[in-house]
Amino acid sequence: MTDNIKDAITALQNGDSASFKDTINQELMARAMDQIQIQKIAAGQAMFDDLESEIEVEDEIDPEVSEEEPDEEV
Numbered sequence: 001m002t003d004n005i006k007d008a009i010t011a012l013q014n015g016d017s018a019s020f021k022d023t024i025n026q027e028l029m030a031r032a033m034d035q036i037q038i039q040k041i042a043a044g045q046a047m048f049d050d051l052e053s054e055i056e057v058e059d060e061i062d063p064e065v066s067e068e069e070p071d072e073e074v
Helices: 003-013 017-060
Strands: none
Touching: 003 017
16 A cells, blocks of 8 residues: 555545545546556557568568569560
């Protein structure tokens, strides 16, 4: 339990519901912002992984890799 939560509980026990509410809201906002940053990082990594897999697939089907040339008769 963080110090902010302990302070909020103490405020509630002392009858200061406004302080309790403000402290809990601040703690929830801080946790939400942390999660947003984590999700941004995860989304960026997922997009980068998708780009890497597309590049690998393009390399595998590159026409320059195929050395077969059609027979041409004139």
